[in-house]
Amino acid sequence: MSIEVGSKLQGKVTGITNFGAFVELPGGSTGLVHISEVADNYVKDINEHLKVGDEVEVKVINVEKDGKIGLSIKKAKERPPQTSSSRPPSSQRPRNSNRQGGGYRDQREQETFEQKMNRFLKDSEDRLSSLKRHTESKRGGRGAKRG
Known part of the structure; x- marks a missing residue:
């Protein structure tokens, strides 16, 4: 099975280090989930999120020429589309629209x-x-x- 960037795969955690977790992918290859790609929030101790033997869904974020595979658990999760109640990007927000007493800045x-x-x-x-x-x-x- 060829591993392509952007594909989502099921894998099994085979090892945990202080910088990430090694995940065995289908076909016998192994990739690394860096600690920053485990969860959306800050991960101080990866052992609080993963254990050896856990089945996880990962997304391939890069494949290097030397065969190293970069994986992400947080990017593999389906996120609901943003609703209209969430804040629009700052470029689309009107400036000083609902600020009270913002005269000094203006x-x-x-x-x-x-x-x-x-x-x-x-x-x-x-x-x-x-x-x-x-x-x-x-x-x-x-x-x-x-x-």
């Missing part, structure tokens, strides 16, 4: 480059002068400030 977005640069320079100078004031008083050990 004002900043309408600034010209020169206005932004002037505000940045002023903030930067204020921070530097404040930093100098606080560090000068902590330097030296005895006597008054040198000046």
Whole structure:
């Protein structure tokens, strides 16, 4: 049986390491499910998700020239299509549509480059002068400030 990228197969977990699980595929070949491809959420310990001998459905995500096969359990799972109640991608969402009190941000977005640069320079100078004031008083050990 030829193993092609994108195909979904049934396999059996034959070994577990700290970086993933080895899965035996039909035809006797073995592939690796990296720990990041086990579940949709963060997997700290793969042993909480898989055991040796488990039957799993995997999707082939890559086949390298040297014969290594990359597999994914999370991509093999059928996901329901997104419903209209879920949030649209940010590129399709209207900007500031239902935000209350977002006037400050709106004002900043309408600034010209020169206005932004002037505000940045002023903030930067204020921070530097404040930093100098606080560090000068902590330097030296005895006597008054040198000046």
